[in-house]
Amino acid sequence: MTAGSTQGEMAEDFPLAGRAGAFEQLLEILRSVRKGNVGTVVLSGPSGSGKTALLELFLDHCRTAARGVRVLSAMGDDWEAQFALAGYSQLMRTLPLRTAKDYDGGPALAPGPVASLTPDQVVNYASTLSTHLEGLQTHGSVVVAVDDVHKLDEASLRILTFVMRRLHEKRVLFLLTLNPVDAPRVPAGVLDFLTGHQVVRIPLEPLSPQQVQDVARSLFGLDLSATAAHGLVTHTGGIARSVVEPAP
């Protein structure tokens, strides 16, 4: 048995094989955030390891089961990465609508592609985001989720990191996913922070043969032999996507 499947009852019915432990770790961090401690977590793993699946499951929990948790989310995208503020605008979209008159928190978003921001503009947007998060967390906890942070435009990455570095003793959880193979795409200063001591990293390890058996049973109603499960792990490297979506 693995650490993930020794978590007792939760592992039994947990929809993602082998990830009950990681989910429990996220719940634990959320409990700490609710007490007023900023949390910063990076879920890391190769493509197909289940970063998005785990992130979405946790966000579903935050939106439905957990009371008083507000979710702001963004998803990095290869094409959108060329637009400064693409990620930032996704996060802000989820905030209450503000009329132009009410919008006093910083410069309005540019309507089209922006090549890059000046350092002053970055600090300005960071201050806007920070002010909003501080305001929101007075009513409950806030989860700021960014899937595929390595695909975020550089301006948004800088803004987010600026805020993550400075926010303390607030009920805010920053939850990011990162594919380590793509880490070189992240600017060095940002990567230093994401790999530094302020950040909890949760690596999504390859699935074990036992976990592959669990997936086969729960998704396909198949009882795989230990030998077959071993073979599948060897063949797929224990990458969840290759197990659930076998090549044609």
Ligand SMILES: Nc1ncnc2c1ncn2[C@@H]1O[C@H](COP(=O)(O)OP(=O)(O)OP(=O)(O)O)[C@@H](O)[C@H]1O
């Ligand atoms: N532990 C798991 N048990 C069962 N299915 C899983 C598990 N983890 C992931 N999956 C499934 O595997 C597929 C790939 O997962 P997902 O998209 O979350 O990977 P990813 O790490 O986000 O990949 P990428 O880096 O390419 O975005 C999805 O269909 C997902 O539902």
Ligand SMILES: [Mg+2]
């Ligand atoms: Mg993903």
